[in-house]
Amino acid sequence: MQENLAGTSKAIWADGRRALIEWYRVNHRALPWREKPHPYAVWLCEIIMQQTRIEQGLKYWHTFMNTWADVHALASAPLDEVLKAWQGLGYYSRARNLHRAAQTIAFERDGVFPRSATEWKTMPGVGPYTAAAIASICYNEPVAAVDGNVLRVISRYVDIKDPIDRPIGRKQVDTFTAQWIHPKEAGTHNQAVMELGALVCKPKSPLCPECPLESTCINAQPALGTTPIPPIKMGKTKVKTVNLIFNVVTNGTHVWMRKRPAKGIWGGLWEFPTQELSLGSELPEQPPSEAKILPTAIRSRSQWGEPFEHILSHRRLRCRFVVWHIESEPILDQGQWLSWQEAEAKARPRAIDRCWERLEKSCLTLDNL
């Protein structure tokens, strides 16, 4: 593959690069951080957009920019408020790392952003892709930003036969892009490859006839709807099924909630006390025994919510909540009483939010208890 970069093919890749950048200037989507790239806006955007579609992340980016206009404001905000603004986006460690990096930049670097990709990589939450993206977009440092789009586009373009989700295929993409990156317009070039992947070189049914790289692409398809072409991928880790019972303990005005530990799934978010049922067991038809969850409750009564499913990338959650109306304070391991209004203001996982919606629908919150 490296030898393809030498000799005659080198001129071909250069032609493709020129055509690609020209295509980008005409066809790129207008995104707010593209007009005048500022490190804060670009960094924030890159963190939010990790494993996230632009359309989904865009409103979060606006919320963050409007709420915390610069790195000092973000660094001074309570982490809980940052997590609340992040609620619903997923991968919550991104929010915690974003906040930590903001504090480093604001308090230890006096507000001075890193400049090189190498320097950016020392920030929590900033890996090889994000560091290259920021350094190239903001400073035109000639480093290749390789994301999911780039892996797909390049593996097709230079016909990589090894799985790109394994080190062997990944290395070949890195080797090519490192030499292909435009020396003077790295930011435009990187964004052009990604934009091409999003708009033209799509995972299924790529639009080869519209592609600026068609004439130099080894895998270009003559017509639409033809045989799928690389990337070759190995694989998907198996999804495990877990049964969860969310215990909504309330005395009418307040609800018992607890904050999850900072690391692990849904780190730092608030939840109802949750029981994980043993693997393979069915979701029970009857509420769990009162003694197990509310050892000291007096005169409680319970109501089932209807079962629902919540899908994560690596888990299939079969969920059900049970509402415990109690008249005395429960003794639980951790957590605290929150008014429904206070609880509403806490950052919650989507699965807990699903319970919330159903509780509201059954008029169980606030008024109608």
Place this chain on the structure above:
DNA sequence: AAACCGGGGCG
């Protein structure tokens, strides 16, 4: 090298 870590959208 593989697992973990969310949530949404689309064919």
Place this chain on the structure above:
DNA sequence: CGCCCAGGTTT
């Protein structure tokens, strides 16, 4: 229902 998304961190 499987696949993918402007990936990084931990084991």
